[in-house]
Amino acid sequence: MTDLDTADVVQHGERLRAPKVRLRSPLGVWPVALPAAAIAAVVVATTAAMRSWPYQEWVRTSAEFHQQNTFTAPIAAAAATYVAGRLLPPSRIFALPVAARAGLRTVLPQLGLLLAAFVGAYLLGFVPLLVVTVRGAEHGGPDVPVVLTGVLGLVLATAVGYLIGVVTRTPLTAPISAVLLFGTAVLGSTGDTFSALMPVLYVKPLLGSVQSTPFVVYRLAFLTVSTVAVVWAAARLLRRHRADGGRVRGLTALLPLLLPVVMAVPPLVSKPALFAYETEPPRVCRTSGTVEYCVHEGHRSRLDVVVAATDAVLERHGGPAPFTRIYDEALRGHPVDGTPVWRPDRRDTVLWVPIQPASPTETRPVQALDVLSGLAGCFRLRVPADSPSVEIAQQLGRRLEGMSTAGNPFSGLPDPAVRDWIASHGDRITGCALTEEDLPRR
Amino acid sequence: MHIEFDGVHFRYGRRQVLSGVDWTVGPGVTGLLGPNGAGKTTLLNLLVGLEKPHSGALRFTGGASGTIGFVPQHFSLVGGMRVVDTVAYAAWVNGVDRRACAAAASRALEAVRLEDLVTARVRTLSGGQRQRLGVAAALAHEPDVLVLDEPTVGLDPAQRMRLREVVADIGRTRTVLLSTHLIEDISHLCHRVGVLADGRLVFDGTEEELTELVDSAPASGVLGSPFERAYQALVARLGADRD
Numbered sequence: 001m002t003d004l005d006t007a008d009v010v011q012h013g014e015r016l017r018a019p020k021v022r023l024r025s026p027l028g029v030w031p032v033a034l035p036a037a038a039i040a041a042v043v044v045a046t047t048a049a050m051r052s053w054p055y056q057e058w059v060r061t062s063a064e065f066h067q068q069n070t071f072t073a074p075i076a077a078a079a080a081t082y083v084a085g086r087l088l089p090p091s092r093i094f095a096l097p098v099a100a101r102a103g104l105r106t107v108l109p110q111l112g113l114l115l116a117a118f119v120g121a122y123l124l125g126f127v128p129l130l131v132v133t134v135r136g137a138e139h140g141g142p143d144v145p146v147v148l149t150g151v152l153g154l155v156l157a158t159a160v161g162y163l164i165g166v167v168t169r170t171p172l173t174a175p176i177s178a179v180l181l182f183g184t185a186v187l188g189s190t191g192d193t194f195s196a197l198m199p200v201l202y203v204k205p206l207l208g209s210v211q212s213t214p215f216v217v218y219r220l221a222f223l224t225v226s227t228v229a230v231v232w233a234a235a236r237l238l239r240r241h242r243a244d245g246g247r248v249r250g251l252t253a254l255l256p257l258l259l260p261v262v263m264a265v266p267p268l269v270s271k272p273a274l275f276a277y278e279t280e281p282p283r284v285c286r287t288s289g290t291v292e293y294c295v296h297e298g299h300r301s302r303l304d305v306v307v308a309a310t311d312a313v314l315e316r317h318g319g320p321a322p323f324t325r326i327y328d329e330a331l332r333g334h335p336v337d338g339t340p341v342w343r344p345d346r347r348d349t350v351l352w353v354p355i356q357p358a359s360p361t362e363t364r365p366v367q368a369l370d371v372l373s374g375l376a377g378c379f380r381l382r383v384p385a386d387s388p389s390v391e392i393a394q395q396l397g398r399r400l401e402g403m404s405t406a407g408n409p410f411s412g413l414p415d416p417a418v419r420d421w422i423a424s425h426g427d428r429i430t431g432c433a434l435t436e437e438d439l440p441r442r
Numbered sequence: 443m444h445i446e447f448d449g450v451h452f453r454y455g456r457r458q459v460l461s462g463v464d465w466t467v468g469p470g471v472t473g474l475l476g477p478n479g480a481g482k483t484t485l486l487n488l489l490v491g492l493e494k495p496h497s498g499a500l501r502f503t504g505g506a507s508g509t510i511g512f513v514p515q516h517f518s519l520v521g522g523m524r525v526v527d528t529v530a531y532a533a534w535v536n537g538v539d540r541r542a543c544a545a546a547a548s549r550a551l552e553a554v555r556l557e558d559l560v561t562a563r564v565r566t567l568s569g570g571q572r573q574r575l576g577v578a579a580a581l582a583h584e585p586d587v588l589v590l591d592e593p594t595v596g597l598d599p600a601q602r603m604r605l606r607e608v609v610a611d612i613g614r615t616r617t618v619l620l621s622t623h624l625i626e627d628i629s630h631l632c633h634r635v636g637v638l639a640d641g642r643l644v645f646d647g648t649e650e651e652l653t654e655l656v657d658s659a660p661a662s663g664v665l666g667s668p669f670e671r672a673y674q675a676l677v678a679r680l681g682a683d684r685d
Contacts, residue, residue, distance in 0.1 A: 019560050021530035021544045026523055091518040093532060093579040098491045098512060100537030100583075241492055 024113050026094075027086055032113060035079035036121035039072045039154075043125025046071065051129055053357035056136035057207045057298055060357075061129055062143035065150030068122070069157065069199040070185040074178035076118045076154055077161030081177040083114060084165025084234075090241060097241040104235035107162070111231065114158050122154050139282060139298035145216045152223035153199025157181050159230040166234045195274055196267035197222060206356060207298045208330030209275040218267065226260040233257050277333025289314065291321050296330035299355045302362050306353065310365040316400045317372045318419030319426065323349040326368065330355065364401065373397030374429035383432045392434040396422075409439045443504050443586040443617045444468050445489065447643075450498035452484055459484045461641040462498065471613035473632035474621040475673060480638040482621045483515070486591050489619065502587070509536070511580030513573075515591040515621075521565030525556060525575060528564060533582035543582075550578040554608045570601025574608055587617045594627055606630050625673055637676060645676060652676070 025032050047064060050056075087110065088095050096102065130142075161177040168176075188198025195201055196218055205211055236253035282297035288307050291314075295303045306326065314321055327336060329352045336350050351367040370376040374393040383390055392409075399410035399418060410418060421440050428434050445467040452460040459481045476482045487493040488500060490512040502508055519528060530547035538546050551557050554574040559567065567575060573593055580588060590609065594602045610631055612618055620631065628635055628649060635652055637645035645652060653672045 019526050019544065019548070021547060022524075022527050023531060023534050023540060023543055026527045026531040027520065028522070086520055089518060091514075091516060093513070093517045093519060093576050094528060094535050096512060096514070096517075096535075098510070099532075099535040100509070101535045106535060 024109065027083060031079065031083050031086070032117045035075050036117040038075050039118055040121040040125040042071045042075065043068050043122060044128060047126070047129045050358075051132045053136070054360060055138060055299075055301060055357050056133040057357060058133060058137050058140040058142055059205050059207050059210065059298075061133040061137070062146040063201070063204050063211070064129065065126065065147040066153055066199040066201065067150070067204065068125075069150060069153040070182070070189075072118075072122060072125075073154055073157035073185060073199070074181040076114075076158040077164070077181040078174040078178035079118070080111070080114050080158045080161030081165040081168075081174040082171040083110065084162045085169060085171035085173060086165075088166050088238060089169035090238075095238070097239055102242070103239040104231075106238060107231060107235045111159060111162055111234075114162070115155055118158055119151055119154060122151070137298065138300045139296070143210070145220060146211050149199060149216060149219045149223060152220065152227065156199075156223050156227045156230065159227050159234070163230045163234045163237075166237050192271055192274060193268065196272050197264055199223070201274065203274070205275050206330065208281050208296055208328070208332055209277055212273045212276045215272045215274055218272065222260065222263050225263055229256040229259045279333055281331050281333050283328075283331055283334065289321065290324065292325045293327075294325070294331060295328035295355060299328055299330060302328075302355050302360075305362045306355070306365065309363050310368050312402065313365055313368055313372060313400050316402065316415055316418060317422060318415075319422060321368075322371055322430075323351050323368070325350040326365075327352055328355050329353060369397045369400055372400055374432055374434065377430045378432035381432050388436060389432045389434045392436075392439065393429070393432065396429070413440055443502055443508075445587060445617065445619070446499075446501040446503065447485075448499045448501065450485075450488065450495045450500065452481075452488060452493060452495050454484075459641055460488075460495075463638075463641075463643050465636055465643050465646060467617060467619055467636070468634070469613075469617045470633045471609060471618040471620055471631045473628040473635045474619060474638060475623065475625070475628060475635060476638035478623070481641045482638055483591060485638065486512075486589055486619070486621055489587075490589055507584065507586055509583060509585040509587075511536075511583065511585035511588045513576045513580045513588075513590045513593055515593075515595065517576050519564045519572060519575065521563065523564050524560070525562050525564060525567070526551065526560040528575060529578045529582050532579035536583035536585075538583050546582045546584070547578075549584075550582040553581055553612060554578040555604070568601065570597050570604055573597060573601070573605055577605075577608060577612070581612065585616070587619065588612055590618065590620045592622055593620065594622065594624055602627075637673070639676075 022028065046068065050060070050064065088106075090097050095106070099106075160181065161174075164173055164177045164180075165171065184198055185200045187194050188200040189202040191202055196215060199219075233254050233256045236256070240253045283294045284297055284300050284303055285292060285294040286303055286307060287293070288311055291310065293303060293307050293310070295306065310326060325336065327350055332352070337348065349371070351371070353362070353365065353367050355362055370379070373396040375390070375397055378390045378393055395408045395410055398405060398408060399413070404411040413421075417440065422429065425434065425438055428438060447463045447465040450460055450463040451458070463485065474482050474485065484493065488495055490510050526544075526547050529550050530543040533543045533546040533550070534540060548557070548560070551560055554577050556571060556574055556578060559571065564572070564575065577588070577590070577593070593609070594605055597605065606627065609618060609620065613631070620627065622628065632649065634648055635645065636643055637652070
């Protein structure tokens, strides 16, 4: 952080060598570099699980930019409190309120350095995830406004920490800043009451949905206005003892903070919608037998997996598929003909399957298995979970999935025999009426 | 540079602290004496811009930059900072161009005779060195006026001597206003003295002129130098010693 080269000084006819000085970071390198390194490390570490996903989704990677505020914002705030608490008490010989640059002209360079270091470290921490997403995402690109909410969240946290340092005039309050900022992250995770105000959301968006535009725009505006207000208040506080400071005295220096307070009221009164479905989600479809399979373009590589897994189950089942479409839940924003809830008297059922990289389940066509094994009928009829018919449906489902488990009456039964048994018990399966007498005899 | 106080009044709430101070301070070291509560700190606060007079005016004439360097009675430093960074940063905060701060720090540290400690950590300095560092920080932006509020308080005799030498040197090229309640500071340093009592300037003259007051108003039982006795006599006569 040495930002000036050795300078020549001419004095008494002699040329003296002036030493290098640290003006940008007079406290030295560590108060800035250490938290910056911690921020980068936290982001790298806590996105490690995401990087191991079989494929990436830009919507998740973009959202991660604000979700990562949970631990990085407290670090940034605490570090800013430390720096401000060390440098800015008005008793400091270099921070007297009468100094020419006291106020905004001191705050901006100091805060600017902290922000450059912390935001830089934050973005650096995201590089591995971004690289993996660029390689592994099958559709789309970063949602820049959403990414910005995360960056602005970190900026605001740093500014708030700085203000706390200015107000309390001691670095000892750094832990308080950390706890406060972590508390706000937790506040945001308690539900959608404070979602518009806190960078961290309690729920992450999935592919096929987007953070609603009014919501994102409001968050960007709120975070920006709050940051400006906090910086402004800090600058006013530093000049409040000056005779030319006008009416800036005591707590009146904090008046700019009323701006975000007023701005916070509307979303608290009327909670905004966090997410919206993509109106025309791009899709990739394929028909196999009588079933149309569609997935979101971002799940393109999953289509074959879904089709193969479901085809195998239908093959073991043998009968006509009691549904016509299997759709990726990421396509919910797309209008689809057919009933979304399976009924035995309908053949136009659309089965919505969740496809997500965090816990891939496409190899297990659970929805299709539920319908084919009769479990969906049991759910519809609200048959108690411990009844024999539910257990038999579950055992049949496992057999259709290709699993062979001890004690399962369908295990070891050849596929043709299973198909024959299903054909002869079709009504009892769909009506959740199977009993032990119905089980196949060996 | 000359500083002119022209009928300056100031009050905190209902308490009148300064009542029509008329005073002109010129180049060199000028001492401001007065008992506790006389209004010395308020006068300095007005001078450096921390307060505004309720009436009257403060004028600065003849200076090059019109700037003031201020060393408050109580100031703090960051122990972990280097001496040179402390002064360079003070120079920057006081308006010096970023590229000129290193040179400004060097000059100021040489002026206070701390040039051998540029890379030392502040925490390693003695009390007297810290006080001189404060003066260097106030000097780094090359102000026309240097205002020192009780700079020798708490220093041992050797440190006081050192600081007085530094201040005397600075006074050769600048206007220095030194507030103190130590008579010896005045007698060793100042070519002129102002005595403030009960919010009024009750004396403005040289040390010798103040000493002459001994004859006009001898204070029985008071020990010390003639100057010291003169000051005590003056204060006793005004009935302003509220200690």
